[in-house]
Amino acid sequence: MVLLENYMIQRRRSEIVTNGNSNCDDNTSSWQNRLNYYKALVRKAIDEKKIFRITARNTLIKLKAELLNRGFIENVVISPQSIYYRMSVKTLLDGARSGNEFEDALISKLLANHKPNFLWAPVGHYHVHATANQLNRIEFTGTNIITKLGICEHVKKINKQMGKGMIVNIPRMYELTDDADLAKFQKDFNWSIVVGLISFLHDQGNIEKWFSTRHYQVELSGVLYAIDCVNNAIKAIEAGHLEHGEIDDSYFNTYQWRVILKTHKALVKQRGRIHGSCEIALDVAQKIRGIMQYIKYYWPQHKYDGYNNVWILKPGCANRGEGIIITDEFRRLRRQIRNDPKHRRYVVQKYVERPFTIHSTKFDLRLYLLIVIDEHFYRGWTPKNIGDVKICSMPYTLDCFSDGRHITNTVVQEKYKQQTLPLPDQHMWSLDTLFEYFESIGQPDIYTRKIYPSIKETLRQVSVSCRDEVELCPLRFELFGVDVIIDHDFTPYLLEVNRGPSLQHFTPVSVLANNKLIADLVKVVIDHNRDPSAPTGTFEIVYESNIEDIVNDTRVSDVNSRKQSLDMSWIKTFCS
Incomplete structure (x- = not known):
């Protein structure tokens, strides 16, 4: 019903701005009617707290469409150097068409100093927009899991929390x-x-x-x-x-x-x-x-090591597959670190030597973790059936450590032509295609029965580990890209957590996956936030904790830490 109402509003809006260019343009009454319409539109958005702004470099058309369908209006930043900035309201109104630059500038001018209620900003802009009402970034006040260096500390923390004889499904790293x-x-x-x-x-x-x-x-x-x-x-x-x-x-x-x-x-x-x-x-x-x-x-x-003792070395702050070395020789790892002209910090991770392969070709999954903080809860969410299958271009073997056989990164694989005929030139499958492949090899329910439940548990552990490392500011959320590999016995292992995953359309597969991802993300951060009974699409909660409980746990932990510090200080004084 709400979507139908918003559709009718958008249709009426289109009719009004189109009719405004008729022979009655000079008619004062017609001009005033159109102005009143836009003022009413702006007033309604202000009252319902439905003003949004997208400042990320890449225009997220799907995100914008989802918000507009919910009755939001966009507060576009108009540069003082722009010709629209200096135009009068009447000039902007005369040129306004649904969604064009004149209309954007007109709405922004009518909004005046009203801040957006929903702001989508690029990575690294948390403090720039710290006063925003709802923001798509969270602030790590402690160890940041999305860096290769930070995830090392989180793996230690998770393993410590799990106890003896249990491990998190993340390969060892240093x-x-x-x-x-x-x-x-x-x-x-x-x-x-x-x-x-x-x-x-x-x-x-x-x-x-x-x-x-x-x-x-x-x-x-x-x-x-x-x-x-x-x-x-x-x-x-x-x-x-x-x-x-x-x-x-x-x-x-x-x-x-x-x-x-x-x-x-x-x-x-x-x-x-x-x-x-x-x-x-x-x-x-x-x-x-x-x-x-x-x-x-x-x-x-x-248990997942294999026999060949292969490790993967990654620069701590690099991305897009840059600087990665896969080897079974300690001397080569040591030489790379000591002789690096950039003096970078590195992370070395145990390589999963026996991955499950598609037509003898290695692949991994790009899945997602959504952290959402509201006034009462800290939650971790993941979409059940949304993601990409990133495929290498050459058959897998440990006899050769070439990028085309081992590095699934999209930017890396773009350099190579797919050599395995049943696989696509774009080096990417949808999850649905992977499910069909599982069925063709006699494992129709392996994803829902074993793989996905294990992924959910790992993401739960990651959400718990991050809980004490982030600023618990209400109406903050962030989407993280999660890279997962499946080994020969269908056990998934978390490889990396990436901040600011690309939501661009690289292939037909990514078009469908990303559009569905954004549509369901809006259901969580907008619909569910305003109405807890609203559907959340494919997103499921993997972890939930009351904010008050987290704060109390942190206080107890701080008291115990200070007490232990005082005890150690007393012992040192006594022994001296």
Whole structure:
């Protein structure tokens, strides 16, 4: 009913401004009628708090249309250098047509100093529009998850909140700024090789077939060193010397490490055979099967690692796929960081080595998280079936780390021609097409049954982690782009959270997805905000918390922190 009423208003508006250009233009009564119409239109928008402004660079036609359909009017900023700025009301009225520059300038002049009730601004403009009523930006007062460096801290925070034996579906990552960070990361790098070697043998099923009594085979000692290393770490955790999930590479010396590294390469990458008899093979197989259950329990974060120990290095502040390196060599990672002429800070992330592929080609999903803050609640929302499937242009393999095979970024893939015939030249599918593909391989409900519920849980954890890091200012919201990859057993992993996701139309797929996204976003931030019973389209709540509870929790946390600080100060004073 409301949409019909607004449609009739827009139709009447079009009729009035069109008739104003008839032979009666000089008629004072006609001129006054048109002016009265615009004044009434402006007054109605002021009374109903339905004035909007879009200051982002890219004109969001769909957003503007959705707001106009709800009876909003646009308060366009008219530059003093513009010819329309200096025109009189009568001149603007004579030239006004529905939606043209004359009408925009006329409405802005009639609005005078009335501020917009809804403002859509570009990234980085929060403080410029801090006094706006409703704004599409939130302010991070703490660690910002949308930076590659910030997400490292949030992953630590989330894992700490979840407790022992549980992990968030985000690959391990480290901030690398100096040699101390490199040393910390190297422990994980080395440990991942040990776990990768043992996991490779365990997952083959028949471990014994990887043994041979022929000469020039892989040295057995490398496997035994790896087993001893894990056993020592297990004992250290059980004795309380290491925390659950903690790693320590001090259990082997330089020589042993070189042997393990050589064995890993010869066995996992070159598919060699271990030199040993059947008796030795049976003994090793028994040991590996025994410790594998401890690895899964004490180091659950390794379950998605694969065997090749591949990592992806990203500049902390870069985007559009710039400066990314994928490698399984620690020396190359260290060289890139130390020799970077720009002295950038980096993030290194464990690469998901066994992704689910489409026609043997890697892809990931661009999904969305919407954070909304009103007077009473902080909420995280996500649209259930809106997103893009970003596809690489070449078949996936770990034998080559070229961008065309591994980097799904749209800007990167535009450089390449699609080499997999069933896939589109635009390197993009809709989610519906992906669902059809799942059905064609006998998994018709895998997304709704496993993938989407897991994504919702991860986004819930992210929303909780961000809760204490943002300014809880009412009528603030922000849309974030979320990149997700699906591994070989249909487990989704969050790769990045991006601020200011592009809502431009790159392909026919993005036209449909983005238009639907904007339409449903307006249902959440406008309709649902004004009427909690209003439908929200495909958007679902993944997390909700009362603002008062958040504030109280923060106060308790601050008191405890100050108390702990005082206790530590007393201890230091006493000990001195």
